[in-house]
Amino acid sequence: MILYLKVIHLTFAFAWFAALFYLPRLFVYHSQASDEISNERFKTMELRLYRGIMTPAALLTLVFGLWLTAYQWTIYTSSTWFWLKVACVFLLFGFHGMCGRMCRDFANDRNTRTHVFYRWFNELPLVLLVAILLLAIVKPF
Numbered sequence: 001m002i003l004y005l006k007v008i009h010l011t012f013a014f015a016w017f018a019a020l021f022y023l024p025r026l027f028v029y030h031s032q033a034s035d036e037i038s039n040e041r042f043k044t045m046e047l048r049l050y051r052g053i054m055t056p057a058a059l060l061t062l063v064f065g066l067w068l069t070a071y072q073w074t075i076y077t078s079s080t081w082f083w084l085k086v087a088c089v090f091l092l093f094g095f096h097g098m099c100g101r102m103c104r105d106f107a108n109d110r111n112t113r114t115h116v117f118y119r120w121f122n123e124l125p126l127v128l129l130v131a132i133l134l135l136a137i138v139k140p141f
Contacts, residue, residue, distance in 0.1 A: 019054035
């Protein structure tokens with residue numbers, strides 16, 4: 001049962017990360033759009049990605065991650081690597097929330113950031129992904 005839960009958890013985590021990588025890239029292009037047709041198209045793409053894929057994938061990743069954790073609660077909670085991973089996941093949810101706020105800013109034509117900002121912002125989920133993978137696989141602490 002645990003292996004099936006891991007597969008489901010990782011499947012939703014991959015979907016979540018795909019969206020976390022793609023949405024800021026859309027922000028890069030949206031911040032450079034100058035015509036109304038492109039602007040409206042990006043608004044639609046961003047909101048559909050955020051609401052239709054990214055948020056459900058994040059919630060399902062969390063649900064199945066908690067379910068997995070419940071099976072070996074005492075082992076996980078006594079491990080430093082686990083709590084560091086949880087901290088990274090909280091940061092990831094913070095990033096997710098920032099993306100939602102940026103979607104609303106774009107949807108309401110209130111974006112004030114440049115494409116350069118979004119290019120750097122786009123790199124943050126990769127840093128968290130590497131940290132989470134190192135902690136979960138290598139378990140250095």
